[in-house]
Amino acid sequence: MKVLSSYSIKGGVGKTALAVNLAFAFREAGKRTLLVDLDPQGAASFYFRVDFSDKFKMKTARSLGEGLRKNIRESDFPGLDIIPSNLAYRHFDILLHKMEKRRKQLRSVLEDLRPDYDIVLMDCPPNITLLSENVFRASDAIIVPVIPTVLSQRTFAQLVGFFHDKGLPADIIRPFFSMVQSRNRMHRETMDALSSSQQGFWKTAIPFSADVERMGVQRMPLLAYSRACRAAVAYRALCDEILTQSNPIP
Amino acid sequence: MFVHRHAPSQRCFKGNRWLIPGDVAITDSRYMESSNTLWMRLPEEFSNDRLCVALGNRFEIRPLEVRHLTFWDTFEWGVWFGGCLLFNEGKHFHLCGREAGWIGSELCGEEISGGFPRFARDFAAMRGSLGGLLGLRGLAPVLEVKFRQRTADVRNVTGKIICRIELVEASVGKRTRDVSLRCCRIVPLRGYAPEASPVAEVLAALGAEPLGDGPLEFLLQSQGSAPREYTLRPVFGLKSEDPARKAFGRIVHAMLMIARSNEGGILSDLDTEFLHDYRICIRKIRSALGLIKGVYPEEETLRMRSILRNLACETNCLRDLDVYLLAREEYLSLLPPAFQPALDLMFQDFASERSRAFRKVSSHMRSPARVRFFEELEAFFQEDAPHPPSSSSELPVGPLVFRRIYKRYRKIRQSACGLGPDAPDEVLHGLRIQCKKLRYLMEFFAELIPQDKAAAMEKPLRRLQGRLGDFNDGSVQQKFLLDYWDKKQRASGGQTGMALSLGGLISILHYRRQQHREKIQEVLAAFLSPATAELFKQTFRLPAIEPTELPIP
Numbered sequence: 001m002k003v004l005s006s007y008s009i010k011g012g013v014g015k016t017a018l019a020v021n022l023a024f025a026f027r028e029a030g031k032r033t034l035l036v037d038l039d040p041q042g043a044a045s046f047y048f049r050v051d052f053s054d055k056f057k058m059k060t061a062r063s064l065g066e067g068l069r070k071n072i073r074e075s076d077f078p079g080l081d082i083i084p085s086n087l088a089y090r091h092f093d094i095l096l097h098k099m100e101k102r103r104k105q106l107r108s109v110l111e112d113l114r115p116d117y118d119i120v121l122m123d124c125p126p127n128i129t130l131l132s133e134n135v136f137r138a139s140d141a142i143i144v145p146v147i148p149t150v151l152s153q154r155t156f157a158q159l160v161g162f163f164h165d166k167g168l169p170a171d172i173i174r175p176f177f178s179m180v181q182s183r184n185r186m187h188r189e190t191m192d193a194l195s196s197s198q199q200g201f202w203k204t205a206i207p208f209s210a211d212v213e214r215m216g217v218q219r220m221p222l223l224a225y226s227r228a229c230r231a232a233v234a235y236r237a238l239c240d241e242i243l244t245q246s247n248p249i250p
Numbered sequence: 251m252f253v254h255r256h257a258p259s260q261r262c263f264k265g266n267r268w269l270i271p272g273d274v275a276i277t278d279s280r281y282m283e284s285s286n287t288l289w290m291r292l293p294e295e296f297s298n299d300r301l302c303v304a305l306g307n308r309f310e311i312r313p314l315e316v317r318h319l320t321f322w323d324t325f326e327w328g329v330w331f332g333g334c335l336l337f338n339e340g341k342h343f344h345l346c347g348r349e350a351g352w353i354g355s356e357l358c359g360e361e362i363s364g365g366f367p368r369f370a371r372d373f374a375a376m377r378g379s380l381g382g383l384l385g386l387r388g389l390a391p392v393l394e395v396k397f398r399q400r401t402a403d404v405r406n407v408t409g410k411i412i413c414r415i416e417l418v419e420a421s422v423g424k425r426t427r428d429v430s431l432r433c434c435r436i437v438p439l440r441g442y443a444p445e446a447s448p449v450a451e452v453l454a455a456l457g458a459e460p461l462g463d464g465p466l467e468f469l470l471q472s473q474g475s476a477p478r479e480y481t482l483r484p485v486f487g488l489k490s491e492d493p494a495r496k497a498f499g500r501i502v503h504a505m506l507m508i509a510r511s512n513e514g515g516i517l518s519d520l521d522t523e524f525l526h527d528y529r530i531c532i533r534k535i536r537s538a539l540g541l542i543k544g545v546y547p548e549e550e551t552l553r554m555r556s557i558l559r560n561l562a563c564e565t566n567c568l569r570d571l572d573v574y575l576l577a578r579e580e581y582l583s584l585l586p587p588a589f590q591p592a593l594d595l596m597f598q599d600f601a602s603e604r605s606r607a608f609r610k611v612s613s614h615m616r617s618p619a620r621v622r623f624f625e626e627l628e629a630f631f632q633e634d635a636p637h638p639p640s641s642s643s644e645l646p647v648g649p650l651v652f653r654r655i656y657k658r659y660r661k662i663r664q665s666a667c668g669l670g671p672d673a674p675d676e677v678l679h680g681l682r683i684q685c686k687k688l689r690y691l692m693e694f695f696a697e698l699i700p701q702d703k704a705a706a707m708e709k710p711l712r713r714l715q716g717r718l719g720d721f722n723d724g725s726v727q728q729k730f731l732l733d734y735w736d737k738k739q740r741a742s743g744g745q746t747g748m749a750l751s752l753g754g755l756i757s758i759l760h761y762r763r764q765q766h767r768e769k770i771q772e773v774l775a776a777f778l779s780p781a782t783a784e785l786f787k788q789t790f791r792l793p794a795i796e797p798t799e800l801p802i803p
Contacts, residue, residue, distance in 0.1 A: 049410035074439035076403075076411045081440060219409065 001114045003107075004121045004242070005139040010155040011126035013145040014178040016043045017212050017222070019123035021232070022143075024221040025239035027080040031118040034072070035082045038135070039125040042085030048075050049219050050084045065109040077224070081117075106134035128162060136168050141242075145178035145206070148190035156198075176238060177205035204238040207231055288450060289351060289464045292432040293457035298402070298417070304452045308405040311417075317397045321466070324387035325515055325524065327477040332383040335466070338362070345379055351464020352416075352435070369521070386576065388521035392475050393466070396421045404449055413438040413446035415453075422469055430472065433465050434458065482508065482530055488697050490648025494545045495637070497647035501538070501694050502631040505531045510624070517615055519608060522572040525565055532562045537690050542654055544642035546630075554630055557623045564614045568607040570730065571600050584758045585751060592747035593755065596734065649792050651695045656790035658688045663778055671771055675725060678770065682718035689715060703789045710777040717770045724763025728756050 006019040016039070023035040037044040042052055053071035073082050110120055124135050136142060144159065146152045156175060163170045175198070181187050195201050209231035211222055218225045222232050302309040319337045323329045329336045334357065335348045341362050347354030360375040367373050368388045370380040398419040403411045413436050420431045434453065438446035461468060470476050484504050488497050509531035515524030536558040539551055546554075574581075578597050582590045614620055629635060637643075642650060662684045669677065689711055696704055735752050776782065 049408045051408070071441065073441035076439075 001110075001117055002119050002140045003110055003138050004119060005124055005135050005142045006121065006145070007124040007132070007135060007142050008126055008144050008146075008152075008155065009128050009159055010152060013126075013147050013152060014206065014212070015126065015145055016047070016123055017215065018143065018145055018178065018206070018235075019121055020044050020047045020215065020221045021223050021235040022239055022242075023080055023119075023121050024077065024223045025236050026119050026121070026243075027077055028223070028236075029239060029243055031079070031243075032116065033080050034113060034117045034120045035075075035080065036068070036120060036122045037083065037085040038122055038131065039085055041125070044123045045082060045084035047215050047219055047221065048082055050075070050082050053084045053086045064105070065112050068109060069112065076220070106131075107138035110138055128159070133166065136163070136166075136172070139172060141172050141174045143202075143242075144173060144175040146175045146194065147179050148177055148184075148187040148194070150190070153190060153194060156194075160198075171200065174200050174202060176202035179208040180205045181208045202238060202241055204234055204241050206234045206238065289433055289435045289461040290450070290453055290458035291461040292417075292434055292453075293459075294432075296432065296456060296458070298400070300456060301402075301415075301453070304456060305404055305449065308407075309402055310405070311400055311402040313400070315397075315399045317399065319395050319397060320391050321393040321395070322389040323392045323477075324384055324389060325512075325520070326387055326480045328383045328385065328387055329380075330477045331479070334383060336380070336383075336389070338366075343367070343373070343376060345376055348466075350435070351467055386521060386523050390520055393470055393473060394422065395469060404446070406445060410442075411439060412442040413449055415449070418465055420465055420469055422473060431465055431468060433461050433468075435464075480511075482527060483693055483696070484508070485697060486694075488647065488695065490698050491646045492648075493644045494542070494647045494650050495640075495643040496633060498538070498542065498545050499631045499633050499635070502535050503628070503633075505535050506624070506628055506631065513615060517612055519612075522576060525569055525572065525611070529562055529565055529569060532558050534690050534694070536562070537687055538694055541658075541687055541691055542642070542651065544640050546637055546643070547640050550630070550637070554627060557627060561620065561623060564620075565611050568604065568611045571604040571607055574600050574727075574730070575604060581755060585754050589747075589751040589754055592745065592751040595745075595748060596752070599734075599738075647695075648698050651691065651698065652790040652792055655688065655691050655695075656786060656792075658684070658691065659783075659786045659790070662688060663783065666774060666778060669774065671768065678718060678767075679722060679725075682715065682722055685711060685715050685718065699789060703785055707782065707785050707789070710773065710779075710782050713773045714770075714777045717766060717773045721763060721766040721770060724759055724766060727759050728763070731756055731759075 004022075006015045006022070008015050019035060019037075023033050026033040035044060035048075045052065050073045053067075053073075068083050071083055071086075073084055075082050113120060122135055122139070124132065144156060146156050160170060160173065162168075163173060175194075177187075177191055177194075180191070191205070207230050209222075209229060211226045211229040212231050214226075215222055222229070223235060226232055298311055302311070317339060319339055321335060321337045323336065329345075330348065333348050335346050335353055337344055337346075337353075342359060343362055344359040345357045347357060349355070358376045358379050360373060362373075366389075369386075370377055370384045373380055398421075400417045402415040402417065404413050404415060406412050415434050415436055417434045418432070420433075422430045436446060436449050436453070467476065486497070486500050486504055488500070509528050512524040512528040512531075515521070516528060536555050539546075539555050539558070543551070545551075575597065582593060585593060662681065665677075665684070666681055669681070689708075692699065692704070692708065692711070699707075731752055735749070738748070
């Protein structure tokens with residue numbers, strides 16, 4: 001089982017669209033996939049028409065694990081399950097703070113899911129908190145959408161700096177360019193600059209597409225209703241690129 | 251693309267719960283736990299349209315899928331009781347899990363070229379998985395079905411699928427126009443069982459009724475081939491105080507029934523185990539008759555034993571050849587590749603000889619004389635058979651048998667105590683026979699022996715028997731192969747290649763036999779140990795009874 005996270009400090013960069021479509025693409029590739037919606041906004045759950053999860057105790061790692069397992073929901077697409085968002089996740093940091101080994105709790109909780117899934121993909125809220133640190137320590141790769149703009153570039157640098165400060169392995173940060181407008185000269189220049197200065201970028205870039213925004217109307221992944229659009233093709237290419245890494249996912 | 255229909259309906263969703271006008275949210279949990287295993291039989295008047303309306307039109311039916319499947323299993327239902335299903339669709343074989351009485355996830359599969367496979371060894375990719383389920387048993391078709399399957403998605407108010415309904419029409423046999431069974435089951439999506447539970451009630455309101463263990467078991471039963479447990483060690487329902495003759499009659503009758511159930515398989519020659527089991531039954535009955543005397547009149551007992559001996563003798567040759575042919579791969583692997591072709595010629599001879607032996611057994615099995623013998627045996631061991639009373643016939647079976655078991659154990663212990671590594675072959679052979687008799691007695695009356703003690707006593711006995719059996723097999727095999735060579739030489743002068751191969755093989759068998767002999771000491775010590783002896787004593791030694799009541803065997 002590999003644990004991947006869709007993460008960015010900045011909001012509105014395409015984290016949830018990535019998580020939802022990548023999860024769908026993994027499942028199409030025959031991987032038993034679990035999407036964990038850690039964002040209290042619950043957008044990923046909304047796209048799959050899954051309601052907020054039932055309340056559960058999160059006082060200890062055990063009760064947290066049991067609660068998450070109990071709230072696994074099967075999506076409409078066989079092979080893809082979801083742990084929907086929960087408004088209580090907004091207190092995640094406080095709860096984690098009270099636990100022992102608070103920076104590694106999520107990893108141990110996810111370990112219990114190993115027999116059932118090939119890939120666990122977490123959709124994370126846009127901030128940098130104790131939960132984020134748990135996510136970093138639990139993940140085999142952090143997939144970071146980066147819009148080729150100055151602000152995105154800045155927040156990405158913040159993330160790299162955080163990893164450096166905390167002594168976390170920076171090589172698990174795997175950014176890719178998101179919402180790319182190829183006709184935009186600034187986008188092109190930023191992409192060139194970042195790709196040459198920062199290692200680990202996925203080759204695949206996801207283009208900006210109005211089709212992605214229609215996910216809110218369709219309430220399903222883009223790949224489920226518009227397979228041929230450029231963004232859908234790019235998501236599948238990104239999935240293939242991830243699966244054919246040198247350290248392949250089982 | 252999904253279609254969401256919101257036609258008016260009597261039922262509606264509110265807060266993701268089913269609501270019926272004039273009713274509160276359905277909270278009946280009868281179907282909640284079992285809804286993913288609950289098969290329901292659908293009535294004749296059932297239609298998908300009616301179900302769609304009843305479910306508030308939140309129901310999408312997928313295209314019809316037609317499958318012609320043939321299910322395969324062994325006489326012992328090894329695949330079924332192994333929790334699996336084996337079936338073919340055309341040339342493709344699938345081994346799937348048996349989940350909730352239906353085809354579960356596929357474990358393995360392969361395309362077959364040529365004729366249908368019979369044994370696990372006839373498969374390639376599936377050989378490993380099937381080996382454990384089939385053993386030496388052969389496969390035969392148990393059910394041919396045409397399935398017309400449709401899956402329907404049931405959605406909640408947000409359009410999320412909460413469960414799937416699998417609708418199945420099954421027609422058995424070749425006259426597929428006759429629908430034998432219409433059924434369905436509800437498969438709730440993970441996390442949606444409570445929300446999906448009212449769907450079962452909707453189906454029940456449309457006349458659907460629970461279908462027990464699912465369509466496959468129903469269809470098998472309708473074809474008269476329901477899976478049933480098969481064992482050579484049945485439960486006879488004995489009580490310690492039962493009169494010996496009554497208990498004995500029950501045991502023999504049950505063993506005769508098992509023997510009879512193997513006759514069809516022997517005649518169809520599906521696999522070697524039918525004959526093997528048939529012979530075991532006959533041998534066990536005969537042995538038991540010799541072990542407990544005085545239960546039936548002596549003269550008649552002797553006659554029954556003689557009939558049983560003849561029945562077994564008729565099949566000796568076929569069984570011997572079966573054993574050697576089954577050991578073909580093992581024997582070949584013992585020799586260098588250069589020696590193997592010559593040995594293969596011997597197996598070809600065995601195969602032709604087996605064909606002849608099979609024809610002989612087949613004609614014997616069908617012969618009126620054998621049928622008459624069997625009828626005579628059955629009549630003899632009937633509970634109400636008019637035999638005159640004999641010395642032990644009315645004694646309580648428990649104490650009687652326990653005394654015999656203990657006596658037999660002591661006898662074995664006495665004769666085996668002084669045995670060393672150089673004990674004569676005949677003595678070891680005699681010991682093997684004695685152990686076998688003891689084992690049969692303990693197996694027949696296992697119900698009367700405390701379970702924890704039985705296991706502790708049977709283990710060293712079984713291990714000793716195993717070693718003695720290996721040793722004896724070594725002797726028998728060598729003799730058999732030498733006899734074959736003599737015969738071959740007399741008939742056609744023999745060939746140097748075969749002489750070399752057989753010589754090599756016999757040498758290896760001899761060496762292995764010596765190794766088995768060395769290992770006998772170790773297991774014999776365990777069987778004769780004070781702990782085992784004490785256990786036999788505690789379990790089977792009973793206070794003495796009046797000498798007049800207990801005849802000397």
